[in-house]
Amino acid sequence: MISKRLPTKYEPYLADGLVTLALLSWGILIVHYWHSGKLGLLIHPNYYGLTLAAGCFLLMLACLQLLKIWQRLTRPRSQHLSLLSPTGMSGIMLLAALIGLGVTPRPFTSQTALQRGLQDTTMVTRARPQVFRTSSKPESRTLLEWIRTLDVYPEPDAYKGQKVNVDGFVVYPESLPENYLTLTRFVISCCAADAYPVGLPVKLKQTRKTYAADAWLTVKGEMITETLNGQRQLVIQATDLKPIPEPDNPYYY
């Protein structure tokens, strides 16, 4: 550790300085995410207030620490039992915050959607909310409302011929033929860590290569029933596909 090489009298100042910096940068990071709207990429809006309060608290704590160092009240503290030295712990926190400040977080991509089991039918541990309200008109249902409607009443034929107007991003599942893509959205209930993808296959008139993976689209069309991979399922027969900008907040809740 660096502290070993410094004269002893500076050690407490180094440790205190480093922890102050770590707290300060975490405070700045949280407030910055809130201010720039990036917080929506990371957590559910229900927790914005809580997280912002935490950020402000960290800033206040850092100021108090600065005041304490300024007043030279600092004395060497007793030793902690920890996996790493206190200086190391502060360093780790500081480094993580600096990475967060330096690299802008991006929404999850189609690769993550596949990694998180967009195609799996075996996701046995994921519970879904039991209560939902859905728009009465099929064409005003969102992608998530379609999926939840299907969860409650899974017979695909029941929706045949209904109009569809949904948006999401493009995923190329390997299991589907060339003229299909899956229009996908992520759903979160707490934070990005529990994001899971939902999607519906879209049947195109041409190859899917026209629409790049991860591109955001509004898809209009009507529902048809097809057998894909030996499973009869609901498919969107697209009549109109329009590129749209990536929304500020890409998640459903």
Next chain:
Amino acid sequence: MAQFGSGLTLFLSLMVEAMPFLIFGVLVSGILLLFVNERRLIALFPKHPLLGALAGSLFGFLFPVCECGNVPVARRLLIQGASAPVAIGFLLAAPTINPVVIWATWTAFPDQPEIVILRIVFSLAIATLVGWVFSSQSDLKPFLQPSIAALIPTAPVAKISESTQTSSLLQSGTFFLDQPGKPIPLDPAHLDTVLAMSTPNRKSVWDRLPLLLDNTVQELREMGGVLVLGSLLATLLQVAVPRNIILAIGQGPVSSVLAMVGLGGIISICSTVDAFFALSFASTFTSGALLAFLVFGPMFDLKSLGLLLMVFKTRAVLYIFALVCQLTVLFTLVTNLWFS
């Protein structure tokens, strides 16, 4: 590159979501340790071993400390005359059975209330049972490190050298550690000095605030560091390990539980925020496995092992480990095999 991007988003979301709960846990436990007199509370504990163990397990509601703060508090309870079932029950349950942790778990699993409820039920049951088992040992001293055993009140009052320490006792997760073998004076006057902060009228509120600041910063540093490492590991496991391997382990009713008990024991993430860590495995692991992580981790992990060994002899720590581990695996396997 896309993997790095989603890994970073995952990592930052875990950190940002967990941070308020970490701060809350640190603040509340700091305030209680500095402002509440627990000696008066000890007198209220029931004498019956089972009830005592249960009461001790529920004591965490008043002292919401995570697994690094509970060992020093349990040790202090023992020294101040709490019975073995009370102290062991507290030791095992306090990191889980407290409002902050329950709130955080609820936040992480709003769609799966069974995780929250079973976490509480299992932790309470295990802590109470193990506390009860330890009541069969009427004299706990053979299980304790000699320096602690000497301080238990029932012992003939020993002559002990003058007090050398005052304030390091007051920092949760810190005190006692930097002075192995230095006994704390049993003389009530000295004990009072040592425990000045738990006697509300000794120091004014304003005198204690700097101590609260020190305590908060130290704990945030330590637990924040572990949180960063834990979130990093969770992210790496998600992003770097192929999904079919994770699913193969995570969907097996037995393999998933064993994997998560192992992970809970190694990762040492603070119980205030471990629910968010578990959350990142919610789509790939069985509910029983998530519960195993949430129940076992706070009771026994690498971080608390070092602390436990400063209070208990190796033999006692092994007993606690074996009992807790087996009960956790039993309960969570039953959950996996019969209820899900």
